Each structure stands twice: as C-alpha cells, then as structure tokens.
Amino acid sequence: MTAPDTTPPRGHAVARFDVCNGDADGLCAVRQWRLHDPSAARLITGLKRDIALLQQVPCVADSEVLVCDLSMQRNRAALDRLLEGGAQVRWFDHHWSGPVPAHHRLDAHLDFSHEVCTSLLVDRYLGGRFRAWALVGAYGDELTAVADRLGEASGLDPLHRALLRRLGLAINYNAYGEDPSDVCIAPAGLYERLARHSSPWTLLRDEPVIHEIEACRRRDFRVAMGVQPHWESAQARVVVLPSAPWSRRVSGFLANALAAVHPGQAQAVLTERHDGHYTVSVRAPRTSPHGAHTVCQAFGGSGRAAAAGIDALPADALDPFVRSLSQARWEAPC
Known part of the structure; x- marks a missing residue:
C-alpha cells in the first residue's frame, strides 16, 4: 500500500x-x-x-x-x-x-x-x-x-x-x-x-x-495531613492515600510539602487508583536530591533525580516498593 x-x-x-x-x-x-x-x-x-x-x-x-x-x-x-x-x-x-x-x-x-x-x-x-x-x-x-x-x-x-x-x-x-x-x-x-x-x-x-x-488545595491538604504514614524511618516515609478525588489532587503537593518540612527524608505518597493499583509520587531528600528516578524506574516509572513517579504500581508490589525505598541511596552519583 x-x-x-x-x-x-x-x-x-x-x-x-x-x-x-x-x-x-x-x-x-x-x-x-x-x-x-x-x-x-x-x-x-x-x-x-x-x-x-x-x-x-x-x-x-x-x-x-x-x-x-x-x-x-x-x-x-x-x-x-x-x-x-x-x-x-x-x-x-x-x-x-x-x-x-x-x-x-x-x-x-x-x-x-x-x-x-x-x-x-x-x-x-x-x-x-x-x-x-x-x-x-x-x-x-x-x-x-x-x-x-x-x-x-x-x-x-x-x-x-x-x-x-x-x-x-x-x-x-x-x-x-x-x-x-x-x-x-x-x-x-x-x-x-x-x-x-x-x-x-x-x-x-x-x-x-x-x-x-x-x-480546594487548602481543604484537601487539611484532610491529607490527618493520614498517618504507612511506613517511616529516619531516611524515608511512605504515605498511602485512599481512592478519592481529594487524594488524587493532593498527592504531589503533599509529597512536596513533606519534603520541605523534612529535608533529610525521602518521601513517597501513594494514591489508590480506581483499578486497585497505586499512583506514586517520590521526592528525594532535599539535602541530597538524587535517585528518585532510579527508585521509580525499577517499578516502571520515570521522572527526575529529585522528583519522580510511577503511574500504576500493582497492589502486590507495595511491599517490594517500600523495601526498595528503604534501601535506596540518595547520594549524588560519582
């Protein structure tokens, strides 16, 4: 043809x-x-x-x-x-x-x-x-x-x-x-x-x-701040939000706000999707803004060294993702 x-x-x-x-x-x-x-x-x-x-x-x-x-x-x-x-x-x-x-x-x-x-x-x-x-x-x-x-x-x-x-x-x-x-x-x-x-x-x-x-942002943020972390260490925090319009709106803003308040800690905000998967926003520590894209790429995501995301993390990959985040190294590459 x-x-x-x-x-x-x-x-x-x-x-x-x-x-x-x-x-x-x-x-x-x-x-x-x-x-x-x-x-x-x-x-x-x-x-x-x-x-x-x-x-x-x-x-x-x-x-x-x-x-x-x-x-x-x-x-x-x-x-x-x-x-x-x-x-x-x-x-x-x-x-x-x-x-x-x-x-x-x-x-x-x-x-x-x-x-x-x-x-x-x-x-x-x-x-x-x-x-x-x-x-x-x-x-x-x-x-x-x-x-x-x-x-x-x-x-x-x-x-x-x-x-x-x-x-x-x-x-x-x-x-x-x-x-x-x-x-x-x-x-x-x-x-x-x-x-x-x-x-x-x-x-x-x-x-x-x-x-x-x-x-709208102020209302959403007040609700989001009442959600307790799913997992937390000195190096990183994981927050899991339910499937709701407010949580889908606030996910990135919440990740940025937590990163600003806790500059030495990596942040991951997961939001449940309609299909049961999660969207994920990851922020590297502000004190060492490297490696967010590496964490996300391992689960099919993409982004930048300081901020990256995953469009659809399967529910059964939540625990492996948390382990990966907990083991991540945030130093700048040589």
Whole structure:
C-alpha cells in the first residue's frame, strides 16, 4: 500500500502544535513561547501523568511541533514518526530523555540538572524576555530557591515573588488527578485563561479560577495531613492515600510539602487508583536530591533525580516498593 502524500499544497498554512504537560512548568513554558511567537497553534495537554501525548499529533509534512516538559523517552516512537513524516520538532525538557536522535528537523534543548525546569530552559533560550512567566513555572515545580534568586536578580521584591509562587503552586495543583473530573478546570481550559494575559499579574487579578484552586488545595491538604504514614524511618516515609478525588489532587503537593518540612527524608505518597493499583509520587531528600528516578524506574516509572513517579504500581508490589525505598541511596552519583 502506498503511503498517503502529506506534503501540504503550495500556499497552505503551516500546521502548528503545542504539546506540553498540564502542570505549571509545562503551561508556562508554552505561554512564554507563544508570547515570543504568537502564531496560532493547537494545544495538546493533559493531567500531570498524561505524559505520552506526542502520539496525538497527526503526521503532517512541514508542520511545527513544540514540546515542553514531556519525557522524550516516553514519547520516542511518536517523535520518530513525526520526524520521518517531515515535521519540525522543537523540544524543551528537564526529564531523563534516553538517547536523543540526531536529526536535522529536531531542535532539542535538554538539561537534567536538579536546579532546572522547562520554563527556565525556555527563559534561557529567549533571554529572559518573559521572566515572570518563567518564575511561575519554576515556583510551581518547587524550585523555590532557584526562582527566588532569579527573581531577586530581576528586581522583584519579596511580595511580588510571593505572588508568583502562589500562582505557580495553584496552576501546578490543578494538574493532579486521575481523570478530568478530579480537577477544578481541565489544563487546556486553564491555559486558555493564561493565554488571555500577557503577564501573570493580570491573571492573578482577573481570573477567579485561581482562587478556587487555592481554596480546594487548602481543604484537601487539611484532610491529607490527618493520614498517618504507612511506613517511616529516619531516611524515608511512605504515605498511602485512599481512592478519592481529594487524594488524587493532593498527592504531589503533599509529597512536596513533606519534603520541605523534612529535608533529610525521602518521601513517597501513594494514591489508590480506581483499578486497585497505586499512583506514586517520590521526592528525594532535599539535602541530597538524587535517585528518585532510579527508585521509580525499577517499578516502571520515570521522572527526575529529585522528583519522580510511577503511574500504576500493582497492589502486590507495595511491599517490594517500600523495601526498595528503604534501601535506596540518595547520594549524588560519582
């Protein structure tokens, strides 16, 4: 069978796609790029764990695909398909990528440092033109110290930095859930609100949904803090949450909050899924932010050295996971 000709006719408008994680880092990375290049593009995004999104992009020759805050490793087959079909792909990410294809239509900007997120990579590429949005993404990704330093160097006082952090945490919180009914607003809908504003300041002032997300987070967090650890040692803690909308929303925020309060201890927050498996959020100790991805990869997960996750941990793997976490070494690799 002959493959269909996907070459666009002369004068045909270029098809553009923005593909990103639905958290603060992904959405703010795309927002910066579209302020830089306001061309119309179709947004493809999802909840926090909707990572394999590139497969939703149709293969169109000469199309332009922007990918932000998604693991190349998890999207490699779709990337190869698009490159072979003639798409131009620009990729910004800070997650472990695996081997990066050497292809003239791929422009990859990857950095796996624990002090970098995708919004900061886009900020670096654009020379800091939309720094406030980059800081929102960084604060949302819990790079508080990094964002504070960059914000101070950019002339922002503590009050304005606190406002950007507040916004980043709210956008990030909205990405957690097992299905769209768990969250206040679908990430694609939230991006539509972001896209109405050239700056985060007017977004904070004019969009009530941000305050609704914050109120939801406060309620969820109060409930989560009443859950006793499933297992704990001086080196690590495991919290298991029941299957409920509040627990699916709060899992990542709880892991980050516990990591901040107990910087020398690794954190794992497990949330029971509808199918009886668990989603898992792992945070390496703040004092030695290395090894979270290694723990998760052993159970089919992925992520970064400081923060990683598992989409579906079988119930009978709970005890082996706890043993693995208890035996993990969090020192930086030599």
